Amino acid sequence: MTISERIAVTGATGQLGRLVIAELIKSVPTAHLIGLVRDAAAAKDLADRGVELRTANYEDPAAVKAALAGVDKVLLISSSEIGQRVRQHGHVIDAAKAAGAKLLAYTSILHADTSPLALAEEHRKTEALIRASGVPSVLLRNGWYTENYTGNVAAAVQHGAVLGSAGKGRISSAARADYAAAAAAVLASCESQAGKVYELAGDTAFTLADYAVEISRQSGKTVVYKDLPEADYKATLRSIGLPEAFAELYAESDAKAAKDALYDDSRQLSALIGHPTTPMAQSVAVALAR
Template sequence: MSTTTSTETLVITGASGQLGRLVLAELRSRAPNAKLVGLVRDPAKAPDLAALGVELRVADYENPASLVAALRGADKLLLISSSEIGRRLPQHRNVIDAAKAAGVKLLAYTSILRADTSPMNLAVEHKATEDYLRASGLPHVLLRNGWYTENYTGSVGAALQHGVVLGAAGEGRIASAARADYAAAAAVVLASTAATQAGKVYELAGDSAYTLSELAAEIARQSGKPVAYKNLSEAEYKTSLEGFGLPPAFAGLLAESDVKAAAGSLYDDGKALSRLIGRLTVTLTEAVAAALK
């Protein structure tokens, strides 16, 4: 594992989220001398980060003044994209403006695979953020994250219960990677010198790809229970996601993404992610085994 002796101040937005927590844990190893700062809405919800030695600062994507104050003294910043679909661009603009005002030397942004050409609706706000970041003149690096394997393995319990994996991706191949793989990539970039990273665009995806039929077969193989893949129309899949409690707008985006995956939008064979992190990405077999635990 590569490490740095940097004593810079490294700031992570959305620090109490699943990705943010993993990035901070990676940075503890990769940049042991750095000052780690996590931006959170409520520090009381992140005592584990404080115990790691992370300085927690209160900030809200919707509150520019809070961001300006929280980014004081920041050398590098990881902007983890907001989860609020439809509000992402103005929120991201607030962070970018605050980073520029703070004199941040490098901003890394978690975008989406091939954001500039992706036909997925999810890519629209990411592309607009990339454009704004480019126009800002702020030194930056784009971490174009592909699909998270957990987007599918998170439903293993339901698949076992009903004997079916639902989706709308047909036989499209999905080169997903584990959340921990993307976290490692972000940590490597932040632990590197700004000069070596500024201007880079990383198309990040898993080393191997699979279809949802293959995912269902892997769950069946490891669990010893019958599980098959059922391919739905976009509308049917959206309805089923809503049935699992997802908000209609988000369910619609995921269903549309699955349909676009059928045409290859979530496939990539460049292996940039494993090269960046210096190890193979988590395999589907490993991810299913972890989910079954």
């Protein structure tokens, strides 16, 4: 990137957004970083580090347009509001176009164009909007976050089981920090990134049975993997409080993972960040230490 380029990160106070900004700060002057946030008070730590904060909500196209004024590069971190994403993403795409952005990076999903996951549909539609906009763009097709699993490590140890519908499917997940490092590398790159598509996933794959074995090894407690029919897994997720839509999508994603929908062996992620991705065992250790 040139010395004068300004980079905006949407969802800057989110789990991924904060990590991306932390990575960017290592190589980009903070005066050139802009964080789009819903609540500036929740991002005081970013402001204290010199990051400019601009308030904008995905649902408010006028606010998004104002927030992206004068920006050269934009990272559109996909919204968490399933079912609303395409419209919300469209507001950011339109604003990036109005700003004359030189690059729009979007966090899509692994193999979005061919993925059988229901979650992929909104990403495919967003990618189509980006192409139609004419804004120079790069697609960061992120695989599964290992934290999607390790967030439930304590429960797995308590109950002695990891539940799912993934069968013997291989899961090429990586730590959220790995994906953040990739986004930062693309945004800070001096090389043109327009038109590139990165299929990002962990270097090594594991099954949920492997994951359960690793929890057992590190915790000293017996933890086994219990494979459930998709409908039963969905019912279990509902019973622990997940909303219907989320339970359905998680169960469906797990069932598709049984057919290797979350597998990728291209190692594009580690090539992009310049080091191996975080091993699943390391993520388990971090989760158990909490």
